[in-house]
Amino acid sequence: MTILQVMAEDDARVLLRTTDPEKINDELGPHGMWFERWQANAPLPDDAGEDEVLEAYREDVDRLCKQGDYRLVDVVRLHPDDEDPGWPEKARAARTKFLDEHTHDEDEVRFFVEGSGCFYLHLGDRVYAVVCEAGDLLAVPAGTTHWFDMGERPAFAAIRFFQEEDGWIGNFTGSGISARFPSLDELVAGGQ
Ligand SMILES: [Fe+2]
Numbered sequence: 001m002t003i004l005q006v007m008a009e010d011d012a013r014v015l016l017r018t019t020d021p022e023k024i025n026d027e028l029g030p031h032g033m034w035f036e037r038w039q040a041n042a043p044l045p046d047d048a049g050e051d052e053v054l055e056a057y058r059e060d061v062d063r064l065c066k067q068g069d070y071r072l073v074d075v076v077r078l079h080p081d082d083e084d085p086g087w088p089e090k091a092r093a094a095r096t097k098f099l100d101e102h103t104h105d106e107d108e109v110r111f112f113v114e115g116s117g118c119f120y121l122h123l124g125d126r127v128y129a130v131v132c133e134a135g136d137l138l139a140v141p142a143g144t145t146h147w148f149d150m151g152e153r154p155a156f157a158a159i160r161f162f163q164e165e166d167g168w169i170g171n172f173t174g175s176g177i178s179a180r181f182p183s184l185d186e187l188v189a190g191g192q
Helices: 023-030 050-056 057-066 089-099 182-191
Strands: 003-008 014-018 036-037 073-079 107-125 126-133 134-139 146-149 157-161
Touching: 003 023, 003 182, 014 023, 023 036, 023 126, 050 057, 050 073, 050 157, 057 107, 057 134, 057 157, 107 182, 126 134, 126 146, 126 182
Parallel strands: none
Antiparallel strands: 003 014, 003 126, 036 134, 073 157, 107 126, 107 134, 107 146, 107 157
């Protein structure tokens, strides 16, 4: 389920929690975020490849590329593999990479094809946690302080949009703020 939970920066008290896409858009839009719900133009098999995924959302992908001047598009996929003894370590490494607060010099734009993930947007004295699920597009403008949690068992496929080949690098703030907020798993379970 798509969730927006707005919390106070200082003590993470919940100021708003909603699952209404229209309300989520109303809250995020004034801060320059784009939140959209997309429909596939054909059913996608679980093992769909990159070309198949992009084709299923072709109109929206092309529109967004024009809108945001995104020149590169790819599909990233991460799923638990319990037969791989190295999976827990791989999952942990993937999760912790962007779990601390950071910014990017270009927009961070993700469309969730499968699964879920949570963006935490640190805007003024509030933190906006946006749990995205399949069908959700979120565009976070360059320079926005944020972090991302893919959960303890990362399971998602997402289309990523880039302006430059090497523009998407994390500039970490070192604030330590992310440790004070509920994880993706806690948010989905019902809040803090
Ligand atoms: Fe990021």
